[in-house]
Amino acid sequence: MTMCAPFLVSLVHRSSPRATPALARGSNPSSISLRLRRCAVSCAAAISLCFTAQASPDATKTTSRPPNFVIILLDDSGWADFEPFAKTAYPTPNVQRLADEGRCFDNFYVPQAVCSASRAALLTGCYPDRTRVFGAHAPRARGLDPKYATIAEVLRPRGYATAVFGKWHVGDQPETRPPARGFDESCGLMYSNDMWKYHPENPEYWGQWPLQFWDNGKITIDQVTPEHQTQLTTWYTEHAVSFIHKHKDHPFFLYLPHSMPHVPLFCSAKFRGKSGAGLYGDVMMELDWSVGEVLKALKSANIEQHTFVLLTSDNGPWISYGNHAGKTPFREAKGTSFDGGVRSACIIKFPGRIAPGTRSTNAFCTIDFLPTIAHLAGAALPANPVDGKNVWDLITGKHGARNPHDYYPLTTGSEFEGVISGDGRWKLHLPHPYRTLVNAGMDGKPGKYRQESIEKSLFDLANDPKETRNVLTTESSVAVRLTTLAETHRQRFYVARHTSAN
Numbered sequence: 001m002t003m004c005a006p007f008l009v010s011l012v013h014r015s016s017p018r019a020t021p022a023l024a025r026g027s028n029p030s031s032i033s034l035r036l037r038r039c040a041v042s043c044a045a046a047i048s049l050c051f052t053a054q055a056s057p058d059a060t061k062t063t064s065r066p067p068n069f070v071i072i073l074l075d076d077s078g079w080a081d082f083e084p085f086a087k088t089a090y091p092t093p094n095v096q097r098l099a100d101e102g103r104c105f106d107n108f109y110v111p112q113a114v115c116s117a118s119r120a121a122l123l124t125g126c127y128p129d130r131t132r133v134f135g136a137h138a139p140r141a142r143g144l145d146p147k148y149a150t151i152a153e154v155l156r157p158r159g160y161a162t163a164v165f166g167k168w169h170v171g172d173q174p175e176t177r178p179p180a181r182g183f184d185e186s187c188g189l190m191y192s193n194d195m196w197k198y199h200p201e202n203p204e205y206w207g208q209w210p211l212q213f214w215d216n217g218k219i220t221i222d223q224v225t226p227e228h229q230t231q232l233t234t235w236y237t238e239h240a241v242s243f244i245h246k247h248k249d250h251p252f253f254l255y256l257p258h259s260m261p262h263v264p265l266f267c268s269a270k271f272r273g274k275s276g277a278g279l280y281g282d283v284m285m286e287l288d289w290s291v292g293e294v295l296k297a298l299k300s301a302n303i304e305q306h307t308f309v310l311l312t313s314d315n316g317p318w319i320s321y322g323n324h325a326g327k328t329p330f331r332e333a334k335g336t337s338f339d340g341g342v343r344s345a346c347i348i349k350f351p352g353r354i355a356p357g358t359r360s361t362n363a364f365c366t367i368d369f370l371p372t373i374a375h376l377a378g379a380a381l382p383a384n385p386v387d388g389k390n391v392w393d394l395i396t397g398k399h400g401a402r403n404p405h406d407y408y409p410l411t412t413g414s415e416f417e418g419v420i421s422g423d424g425r426w427k428l429h430l431p432h433p434y435r436t437l438v439n440a441g442m443d444g445k446p447g448k449y450r451q452e453s454i455e456k457s458l459f460d461l462a463n464d465p466k467e468t469r470n471v472l473t474t475e476s477s478v479a480v481r482l483t484t485l486a487e488t489h490r491q492r493f494y495v496a497r498h499t500s501a502n
């Protein structure tokens with residue numbers, strides 16, 4: 001046993017992304033580096049019994065190779081936009097099928113209800129408070145500091161092929177684009193699809209920068225047009241399906257962050273007018289089709305049993321867009337730390353590992369995916385601090401499993417606004433302003449918000465999920481506990497960082 005692990009570690013180190021400039025430039029997966037990494041994973045499978053330093057029991061329980069991971073991330077889709085979570089005005093049979101074959105999570109959270117912050121947290125397992133990726137980054141933003149490893153960078157040393165097809169939005173500079181952040185293959189937009197010259201409110205500002213389509217580190221469309229936007233969901237899906245078939249014999253990580261249903265809404269002719277529920281319904285039907293194509297590809301490649309599939313949204317609906325926004329049953333929406341913003345629908349399918357057709361009220365957060373995925377893959381955690389924790393037992397519903405977090409912090413922009421208890425039962429809002437809808441817009445034009453403020457408040461999410469009754473005084477022991485956790489968090493991530501080199 002003592003001889004095997006150093007051999008593998010040696011291979012892994014030689015093939016790490018930071019040691020392979022060719023991959024950092026976005027070379028194709030037939031590169032020497034990928035072959036080396038596949039050699040590493042083959043060796044890992046062959047000597048899995050002696051690979052105890054990093055591999056977990058789950059990584060080798062049912063298969064000799066690490067599992068594949070597919071993360072499908074929707075943009076601004078509401079908690080109630082899918083049939084398994086709510087009755088919708090349009091059909092989502094493929095998402096329903098994913099739920100029938102997997103497990104729905106009713107209390108799943110993102111740490112901030114805005115694009116860049118939410119995505120950086122998913123990819124790194126770190127609080128936005130740590131990475132300082134807050135809000136939605138504009139074009140030419142450096143984005144996520146490369147010192148925080150992504151899931152792709154965690155998995156590559158285990159021999160994974162990696163790809164992202166869709167909206168990146170955690171940096172569009174050379175050192176922060178997908179090819180530099182652990183992805184062998186990539187295509188899509190570097191930021192939101194409304195950051196262009198047709199922006200409904202600030203076309204001159206957003207028109208300063210072209211909305212470009214990138215393919216493996218190169219710009220292939222310099223000015224994305226409305227016609228191009230109608231093809232985004234199709235293009236991302238086609239790339240995803242092709243990637244699955246190309247890598248069916250080796251472990252892979254496929255990250256599919258759709259641009260839709262973020263405004264401006266577009267869908268292809270295949271679905272335009274087909275839902276009978278307006279353009280938003282058409283777009284959701286096309287996204288549902290995309291989910292179906294991914295599931296179909298996994299099945300036809302005969303790798304369903306080896307694949308973990310996750311579907312969720314980066315934040316709640318952008319309700320000022322009215323009939324072009326999704327729906328949430330919870331208070332407020334995108335851009336707030338109320339549950340309408342930070343609670344996302346979540347479905348995970350992993351045949352043989354997660355009971356099909358089940359629901360869970362166990363709470364967890366996007367930051368937990370990196371350590372959970374690393375656990376399942378038998379991959380080492382990154383050298384940088386990671387805030388998320390392995391919640392695999394919580395996901396599978398293992399008897400007696402408890403959320404390992406005391407709390408999850410919530411932010412809007414760079415403002416620390418409160419905490420949710422790790423078990424998801426309680427939310428403490430610190431005093432903060434927030435936006436609330438005055439009137440909804442229509443057909444692509446936004447309505448208006450006004451600013452409100454909330455006093456320090458405690459909500460019992462289990463009995464009051466719409467955050468209507470402040471129980472700060474009646475549940476004083478909970479309030480004291482969460483206040484102490486929140487104050488410690490503030491000192492650590494906001495006060496200390498301004499008073500020390502750390």
Ligand SMILES: [Ca+2]
Nearest residue numbers: 075076115314
């Ligand atoms: Ca978003």
